[in-house]
Amino acid sequence: MGRDTKHSEELIENAAITRLEERGVTTKDIAELVYFLQKDFYPELNETYCEEQVKHILKKREVQNAILTGIELDCLVEAGKAREPLQDLVKVDDSLYGIDEVLALSILNIYGSIGFTNYGYIDRLKPGILKGLNAKSNGKVHTFLDDIVGALAAAAASRFAHSQKRKSES
């Protein structure tokens, strides 16, 4: 732990959202994944409400840290500038390279363990935006981003589950 950054909380939050958008991911894309995860359990759910949950998730510093770090690594490797063997491990998303999941888990943990299942489920099915991110075509590297996006959606679904419980009591 050192001194604190000169950047304001607001600047850091905006930077995280901007990085996601530069890499082709909007809060609406993530909201669609939340909807996919929860629609069977809550028929009255709509994507606007899902997007609100996503925006709340993005206000957390740990979440912003994971986004900024993961995308930086994706871009570094996409530019061919990481040293070997890391360059190749990340580029091919090697089956024994798990730091992308480690970062994703740091997002999930903030909303407790109930998000693990949803994360694993969409990570394997690759619905919506995840399909494109995973395509590994045209030189793009999204090794970290696809796990981060899945974790954001799963965390938002967890937050939604918590909010439903409170609502049912008020």
Added chain:
Amino acid sequence: MGRDTKHSEELIENAAITRLEERGVTTKDIAELVYFLQKDFYPELNETYCEEQVKHILKKREVQNAILTGIELDCLVEAGKAREPLQDLVKVDDSLYGIDEVLALSILNIYGSIGFTNYGYIDRLKPGILKGLNAKSNGKVHTFLDDIVGALAAAAASRFAHSQKRKSES
């Protein structure tokens, strides 16, 4: 940290396996889940080899600890002897109760983060033995056990992935 237990490593391992069997889960059941997870990626795979992986997983103390603790809690609640509100939280597997996933994660972590996806996937699809464990019929409580079994299978699948890499090099 206190003094060490009087029980030998072998006794603890056998106790964990016996507890699983008493609750209706064999190493063969878990091996079937490993096969389900990996058969599409390794067509030459067979269940005997999967069962070997499961047996290796069960030799780890952290894994044995999670099994012994989780099943004890399931049995305590099944007997109606935990205090409220824990009794009801575990009995109904409340959607905001996540200690079962926390214990499952302690199993997964030992083989690294690459197992998270497989864990989430089978936890949601409930193939094989997981379907019965999740049925919540006839008074049985398997809130911890179903997550533990899913984690054992996912961890064994991770171990298998590591072993394939080594094999391809030798």
Added chain:
Amino acid sequence: MGRDTKHSEELIENAAITRLEERGVTTKDIAELVYFLQKDFYPELNETYCEEQVKHILKKREVQNAILTGIELDCLVEAGKAREPLQDLVKVDDSLYGIDEVLALSILNIYGSIGFTNYGYIDRLKPGILKGLNAKSNGKVHTFLDDIVGALAAAAASRFAHSQKRKSES
């Protein structure tokens, strides 16, 4: 995931606090640990403010789940009613039994990874209430409780660090 519990959020929170008190731990005891952790960095800090942070931590469901589960296991073993070898592993706080740390970590994770250091530090130094909990005298079992109390203090210290950052900007 099953149906939800019949218990209200408020009842669950109160139950967690009551369990802590029954085992001899008050929010004031935990606040003293927070003060111990942070006093060198923030000379103007006082224990009243630390106690406020602790009370916020105790409002989180994952935290309540860990408290209710860990203390139930301590009491079960104290009454001699867990089956062997778990009974002895928990009673002696065996050096290879780590489920108490696993539960503690589920508390820490909610406030991000910055709390790990503080947790490890007080867990080893055992200041304040932790010393008594760790004494293992007169038949009491606090294997889970001492790690949970340390994690509550470390999580509160993390929450405090987050709040200071926001305050310095407003």
Added chain:
Amino acid sequence: MGRDTKHSEELIENAAITRLEERGVTTKDIAELVYFLQKDFYPELNETYCEEQVKHILKKREVQNAILTGIELDCLVEAGKAREPLQDLVKVDDSLYGIDEVLALSILNIYGSIGFTNYGYIDRLKPGILKGLNAKSNGKVHTFLDDIVGALAAAAASRFAHSQKRKSES
């Protein structure tokens, strides 16, 4: 998960050890930390045996992944080439930036939760090589490296504790 890297397991292990050495950390330095952590509990312990434990830890792929990734980020920031605000967050080791601890935890988890305490303890006391790494002098950035080195030492201490138990039974 994509295709696997072209690099052999041996090459990846050697690369991780080389990166540590380039940044001024030898297996002997880490062994000294292990000795510091365990000498009070095992008076007959020596640093040669501690170094053997460290070398075993460095054979694990998850450990190698964390080392390669963390040091790459340290070097990127040291060269001033990460984008803001990440550049400044890592450079000053911001008190709310916790991805360095997240990577450290991925090392610790492999040997179970019993290593958390040791990790937090040395991370706060900064004995041996950790003191120099944390100095933040002469333009060097070791935000990730100091947490990784602490985690390697704590993991090696955990491995040692497991091996002692087995030895006492044979």
